[in-house]
Amino acid sequence: MSKIVDEVLSANAAYAAKFGDKGKLPMPPGRRFAILTCMDARLDPAKYAGLAEGDAHVIRNAGGRASDDAIRSLVISYKLLGTREWFVIHHSDCGMLTFTEPVMAELLASSLKPAKLEAAGWRDVGPGPGSPEGRYINWLSISDNAKSVVEDVTRIRAHPLVPDDIPIYGYIYDVKSGRLNEIKDATEAGRARRAV
Numbered sequence: 001m002s003k004i005v006d007e008v009l010s011a012n013a014a015y016a017a018k019f020g021d022k023g024k025l026p027m028p029p030g031r032r033f034a035i036l037t038c039m040d041a042r043l044d045p046a047k048y049a050g051l052a053e054g055d056a057h058v059i060r061n062a063g064g065r066a067s068d069d070a071i072r073s074l075v076i077s078y079k080l081l082g083t084r085e086w087f088v089i090h091h092s093d094c095g096m097l098t099f100t101e102p103v104m105a106e107l108l109a110s111s112l113k114p115a116k117l118e119a120a121g122w123r124d125v126g127p128g129p130g131s132p133e134g135r136y137i138n139w140l141s142i143s144d145n146a147k148s149v150v151e152d153v154t155r156i157r158a159h160p161l162v163p164d165d166i167p168i169y170g171y172i173y174d175v176k177s178g179r180l181n182e183i184k185d186a187t188e189a190g191r192a193r194r195a196v
């Protein structure tokens with residue numbers, strides 16, 4: 001068994017041993033909110049936002065972007081599972097700031113193996129062949145953090161499947177301090193059109 005699998009299963013055994021009453025938690029999040037945030041390993045939404053099991057939905061992807069799939073989860077979160085406020089939380093030093101769409105497409109076109117980040121940007125160091133398939137995916141890379149939060153909140157707000165009475169708040173998590181900093185233009189763009 002891989003070392004990581006071993007570690008995960010042993011941590012899980014310890015967790016399950018102290019599971020207590022959590023088996024009785026209902027499915028809908030008790031605090032009725034959802035967070036869309038980045039998959040970055042330095043971000044722990046349960047810690048930075050004070051969540052316990054059963055409290056909230058956390059939807060994660062590369063960048064915390066409002067992709068169609070993130071919106072799919074948010075719509076289910078609201079329509080079927082009772083959340084009534086949403087956060088979009090991007091963060092400083094995000095990997096999504098380190099490349100552009102054509103860069104990712106060209107890296108994959110030359111090799112599928114890991115690329116290396118150098119002063120001049122990403123460079124393929126692995127062998128080919130690559131695949132042109134990367135050119136058909138929107139990687140949702142980020143060029144400006146504050147702008148991307150506004151863009152994502154605005155996209156969610158304007159989405160035809162998102163009701164207008166749900167407020168959407170925009171924040172950037174600072175990986176140096178652990179603080180959430182509000183992006184006022186995003187929260188303004190995400191303001192509920194009617195009272196909650």
Ligand SMILES: [Zn+2]
Nearest residue numbers: 038040094095
């Ligand atoms: Zn990130």
